Each structure stands twice: as C-alpha cells, then as structure tokens.
Amino acid sequence: MFLLVLILNSCTLKNEAKAYFFNTQTGNDDNLGTSEEKPWRSISKLNTIKLNPGDHVYLAQGQTFTGDIALKDIKGNLTAPIKILSYQSKLTNKNTPPQIIGGIEIENSSFIEIYDLVVTKGMLDSMLIGENRKYMRCGILVKTSKPGTYEHIKLKNLYVSDIFFEKKGFKRPKEEVRTPNGVQNYGWGIRFINNLDSAYFRNISIDSSVITNISHTGIKLTVRTNDVHFGLTDFRISNSKVNNTGGPGIQMSGVSNGHVYKNTVDRSGSNDDPRKWGRGSGLWTWGSSNVLIEKNKFINANGPGDSAGAHIDFNCSNIILQYNFSANNAGGFCEILGNNYNCAYRYNISVNDGYRVKGSNEAFQEGKILWLSGYNGSKVKRKGPFNSYIYNNTIYVSKTIDAKIAIDRAARGILIANNIFHIEGASISVKGDQYNPEKEGVWKATNVIFTNNLFLHNKSWPEDQCLQDANPLFGNVRFHQKGGNQMKDYIPENVELIKNYGIVIPKLPQDSIGLVVKLNPLKDILGNPIKGLPDLGAIEID
Secondary structure: OHHHHHHHHHHHHHOOOOEEEEOOOOOOOOOOOOOOOOOEOOHHHHHHOOOOOOOEEEEEOOOEEEOOEEEEOOEOOOOOOEEEEEEOOOOOOOOOOOEEEEOEEEEOOEOEEEEEEEEEEOEEEEEEEOOEEEEEEEEEEEEOOOOEEEEEEEEEEEEEEEEOOOOOOOOOOHHHHHOOOOOOOEEEEEEEEEOOOOEEEEEEEEEOOEEEEEOOOOEEEEEOOOOOOOOEEEEEEEOOEEEEEOOOOEEEEOEEEEEEEOOEEEOOOOOOOOOOOOOOOOEEEEOOEEEEEEOOEEEOOOOOOOOEOEEEOOOOEEEEEEOOEEEOOOOEEEEEOOOOEEEEEEOOEEEOOOOOOOOOOOOOOOOEEEEEOOOOOOOOOOOOOEEEEEEOOEEEEOOOOOEEEEEOOOOEEEEEEOOEEEEOOOEEEOOOOOOOOOOOOOOOOOOEEEEOOEEOOOOOOOOOOOOOOOOOEEOOOOEOOOOOOOHHHHOEOOHHHOOOOOOOOOOOOOOOOOOOOOOOOOEOOOOOEOOOOOOOOOOOOO
C-alpha cells in the first residue's frame, strides 16, 4: 500500500502543469524559469522544453523578445490547454503587451491558446507549390506535416504587423500584380496551411486582433480539400481589424462551417510599399462551404483587378454575406464566380463600390457593383453560378462613377429583389472580364426572379442588360446623409417609397435547397425587427 501511494504521488507530480516565465530585463537563461522571481531571458529557451497539458508560458509585459517560437508535436487537452500569454511583472511594472521580433509557428499541435502579444517581422518558412519551393515570412503560422486531426487553436488579442519577406528598397516588377496571388516571396500575417489529404484542422478561432502592414494577405486559411472532406472546419474570425495589406485582408480556401463577423478590413491591396503585391479584396472565399460572413466592414480595397469589398470565388457553396458595410472598393460590391451554389448577398450596404475603370491606371478589370460570372478556371467550360440570392441590399453610387453590371449567360438561378439601386450617374453593362472573358453570344435567362427593386431613375439599370426588373419601382429615398461612412447615413427619409414594398423571398424555381439560413430574416442590418412585408433595402423603417 505504501508503494502504491508513492507511485500515485509520483504520477501526480509528473503530470502537474508548469508555468514558465520570460523577462528580458530581469531574466537569466541559467535560471529554472519556473517562477517570476527567476525567469528566463531568451525566448529561444522555450524551444528547448516539451510543453505538456496545462502548461502556461508567461512573457513579461513591456519587454521585447527577439527570436522565434516553434511549437511542434505538442498537445494540451480541452480542460488543460497549453497557453502563451503575458503577465505584469512586479519587478519591471510595465503594462504594455510583450513584443516578439520574429514569429510563432505551431506544427501538428492541438489545444494551443495564444493571447495578448505583439508580433513583428515574422519567421522564415517555406512551402511547396507544385514542384517548386516558395519562401515566405509569417507572423503566426499554423501548419501540418503529418496525418492527424489538429484542433482548438485559439489566437486572441494579438497585434501582428510589418511582415515582409524582402528588405526595404525591393521593388516588384509591374507584371507581378497581374499574376494570380503573386509568384514571388511575401510576408503573411496569420496563416493556416494544410496540404495533406489525411490531416485536418478543426475548432480554430482568431479573435480581437489587429493585423496591419503586411506584404500579402492579413489572415489566410489555405487547406487541401476534396469532394468528401474539407481540410479545415468549424472556425471563427471575429472582432478583428485587418489594415493596409498588400494582398487580400482575409482569404480562405478549402474550409467549411465558418463564421466571420464584426471585423473591419481597410486598404486591402495596398501599394504604399513596393514590396507589397498591390491587389486584393477585403475578403474572398474559394472552394469553401457553409461560411456566414456578417456584420463586417470592408472599405478601400485597391488594385487593378479583383479588389472587391468581399467576393465569392469559384467552387463554393452556401456562402452568405449579410449585414456588412462595403465602401470605396475599386473592384466592386457583389461578385459571385462560377461553379458556386446557393450563395447570397443580403441586407448589406454598398457605397461607391466598383469605381475602377478598365484601361485606366493599368487596371485590367472593370469595377462592378454586381457581377455574376461563370468563370471557374481558365481551362474549363464556364459554369454557373447556380441559385444566387441578392436581395434587400442598399446600393449607393455617386454621379462621379459609372455603375457597371455583368451577368454571365452561364448563370442559372438568379434572384434579385427588394434592393435599392440609388445610382446617380450612368449604369452600363460590361462583359465579365476574369482571366477568360466570356465571348459574345445569346443570353438565355433561366430560373430567374427579378422584381420589386427600387431605382433612382430609369437609367439606374442598363437598358441593354438581358435581365430586366418585372416590377421596377422608381424614386429618391433621400438618404439621411448620402456618401457618409456609417450605416445610419443610409436610413431612408422618404419612407413612403420603401415601406412594405418588398416581397417575401421565395426559393428560386428548380431550387430545392434555398439558403442554409432562413430566407426571410427576422432583423435588418441595424438590428431592427422586420414586421409584416419587408421594406426595400437593408434598413427596416419603424
């Protein structure tokens, strides 16, 4: 019995969670590092120990640590995750977040949580693109290199900035911005990569963080997918700010079951540094399914191509954009490409989107307020999109911009209803001009509901567009402050024009699915309840 007690006590001590402390001012790498009074100094010491469930790593506030953190093949558990976070040292008494000049890499690991850090410069890594190895720097990189399910990676209250692969003074050639996603080396903010068929991420979250001044994408989820499995599922990106990125703000490929909400993406596609790519939408999805994108702000996207506020690239299903504010994005507002199924833009506000003019300032695509394209790869036949639902959006375009619209003849299943098209200038039809522009030909609309939209005047929708509203309404809703940058600026004051003039949204003919969310929501973009018939536009009037 005495021996058994000793064995049990030994196991308890062996599995007891530990705390490790780091302080560049008071630390010494010869210390044990397990108390605030005797912390380690160099962040590289963390890479010499094996972290176990429940272990916590504390970085002293107000301190700058130079070097990378590499967490490989470690696992916490649901009740005892491994955490890296900051603490306010009694000895140094500073309360600003600790800064890491370097990066953090998490490989083949689960139940990892990282809080309250500043990460700059990033860490060097590489990835295989086809048969070629491409190099990059990442602020935070989460990746797989062997089969398994890796879950519960939680990133919160992080500030990731100034991530570049090239040194100052490097200048990209002009043709680089015309290549899909760039072919050179870049810096990335927060990136998840899974290129293995037998590896999976799940339960991932990025919350309340800032990602700024990145040479390519701010937040990027890139995983391999097939017809049966998605390589990353059950994820959340929320309450974050992504600013001044050379590429897209947020991009995801091969993911499913996601919620992207209450984020602000500003100045994606920035070209203020010659090391940046200079092109990118605020957010875009590819090859993904069941993603709800709501209550975000997408503003000031720049670039000679792409660069919408948020767009749905090809091979997606059930992508819903609702309750978002989109403004001053060169590429446009609503963009749904080919082989997409049952996607929607509803109850959004768009302000002066799609101002880009093809051929001006080296632009190779027109900006558009609405674009449905069958493009789903340069070597395949145009296909879809199928069952696109576009309703109860408020779209304002000033008289200084020609509002451009492109609807591919390959599209099947289109609902456009209850929108306000407040277009002060001209509206014109343009061809879809992705890398493989559609050819001239007869457009045959099928499975369409286009009705009950409010236009400022009879020129607010192109006369030569194959689709025409079956029951158009006309008039000036008199926005509270047109051209403003707040949602409340687009509250209509001419209530009689919009009140109860909407239709109850039905499923499209020949569509047995509809949307993965309710076709008729209970609230508008401001959270007002929708009573009786819906009003026109994104804002319901009491």
